[in-house]
Amino acid sequence: MALLQIKNLNVSFLINGESLPVISGVNLNIGENETLVLAGESGSGKTITSLSITKLLPKNSVVTSGEVHFLGTDLLQLKESELCRVRGAEIAYVFQEPTSFLNPIFTIGNQLMEVIILHQGVDRDAAYSIAVELLRQTKLSSPERLMHSYPHQLSGGMNQRVFLAMSLACRPRLLIADEPTTALDVTVEAEILRLLKEFKDKLGFALLFITHNLSLARKIADRICIMYQGRIVEEAGVNDIFTAPRHPHTQKLLWAYEKIGRL
Amino acid sequence: MIGNKSLFLGAAIIIFFTFMALAAPFLTEYEPALIDGSNLLMPPSARHLLGTDSLGRDLASRIFYGARISLSIGILAVGVATVLGVFFGSLAAFYGGILDSLLMRLVDIMLCFPTFYLILGIAAITQPSVFNIVLIIGLTSWMQPARLIRSEILSLKEREFIQAAKAIGASNMRIILRHLLPNALGPVLVNATLGIGGAIMVESGLSFLGLGVQPPIPSWGNILMESKSTLGVAWWITVFPGLAILITILGFNFLAEGLKKKIG
């Protein structure tokens, strides 16, 4: 039984009274503890797909039809208040630019503790220890000092680890990572990916990883879905995608990957 | 453009008053300075649409011709201020260093003076004339455009397309005129539009106090000068020029807001 089942999802943008389709007929399944990579170029609809899962859509966009079944419930039918309980606790997100998603005027410790208190219902002291322990697990040095630092004082890589810590604070069943390492250096990227894998093995969650970088996909995916112009054009196990791609767009991506994605 | 309501409304108001100013001779048969002893302080009627003043002059005519003076002073004064401000501000921002420091200190010093009283003081000791008023207002309002263009250019300077212009060999003059200014003028334009309303306000104030445009040349401000003594008996002398000033300034404010939205 799949953890997440997206059935025939259609999302449109509303501009000047006109409705422009962004994603059409998207079907996607993720099993427990599986890593599914959603790959495609910019504008292919991968981010919108991931945001639609918990109805985190930007202002002018709307789900026109489809279902998103998570642990037996259709998330799209839930009210905002009910969805809030799912977001963060059951389904967590990690985005590309950690610095813009972390509040610049609160300390790292403050933000971490807020998430912990909100979802685990413990008091401040307990939250503090949990937060420090989380930071330690992300292999950040001097976690105590970091608790009192602000996002702008840390590098992109460090902030991404903090963000990861925040997302995992509540032991979600599904982690959605949208281009989490695109803005980072290649050495930092390798570390973040290693960390992600460690957490996944230890805590046990499903991972929906969005990227345009096929070499990255190859390193972490169990299965890959290729998106192109708002549709899923191919879906296969990671080895099959690389050895026997069927859709012309997949083949084009692989051609590019051979040229510049592979050493 | 209709979608941008502020822009539309503002433009409509200003076109209205501009038309009034330009077409003044055709809109009224009375000379603004024509004194008519037999028709002093007449309320609005069929013969005198907006009434007459204490010298029997047709108020409507004075307001139409007054539009010419108030609008031109407003626009010219802001023109002077903007040209001066853009000139100093862009050079300071582009060359930086001591030049920039000095200019900013000059701006700070000028801003220490309460502008209106500064203008009042200067107006009191100089010959009141349209030319002088434009100069006085212009020379005391260049600071805001200077600061605006400076901050725009400082941030634009580091943008890649400016570096690219340098790399292909563009001279400093070319970079400032073709690359920096066209991209930096947006906020300055919005500020200038607002400034015209402000300048009209200042001119009206000066003329109201007798230090601005001198009668018999009509300006909305000096028409109001009479209203001090006639408020009880001739409400039209206060209301109509007052309304003209109010609506015109509102018009410029709407236009500025509309431009701001457009420039984004």
Place this chain on the structure above:
Amino acid sequence: MEKILELRNISKVFSIERGLFKKEIGGLKALDNINLSLNEGAVCGLVGESGSGKTTLAKILLKLIPATSGEVWFNPNKITRLRKDVQIIFQNPYASLNPKMRIFEIISEPLVIHQIVPRHQIKDRVIQLLNRVGLDAMAFSRYPRQFSGGQRQRICIARALAAEPKVLVLDEPISSLDLTVQAEMLDFFILLKEKLELTYLFISHNLAVIKRIADYIYVIKEGKIVEEGTSWLIFDQPKHIYTQQLLASAKN
């Protein structure tokens, strides 16, 4: 192969200023004693991560910013006018074009500045340049915002080529583009170099890209060149630990 340009003992410190007379109170060392030489007709690769100083190095090479110490040397037989013979393509195609200028004006500007062709031939030359980068003359009266990232980068290339340069400095020219567009552009750069007999300094953090295009490679870390050598040597027998780390991360 003759040397066409050289960076000799280049150091750059960004000073932190304060006060009315901009007094210097501290500094950030961006580049430390850089030595780099470029041979005519070669493709020199500069590999470094963000913050390594590679963009600063590019800007100093083009004398867009001054070095704190050291010399930028150009071969006087090959490079007579810096602003014409050496051109640069920047990383961000969304910021490298003046949003208020039409494509025609953008590309013709170098032609005008350096008086490369007489006035009446400018239009034809611009069409030629557009065709060379794979765009058609319809682009003339359009603005940059009407084009995609890859197309904008091509417009930047057309602008650079308008000056008829001998050396092209490319600062992460494809990094902000989609994967398939990156691959196309890389092929295009390789073709262009052959056709126009250019010399490249190609800056990138992507080792696969560098491997495809560069003959000789410099590796830069925190403002210092930690290793240099031919492409084969660097990829097969990296000596410095940082180079080895980079290769390991890319392969892993």
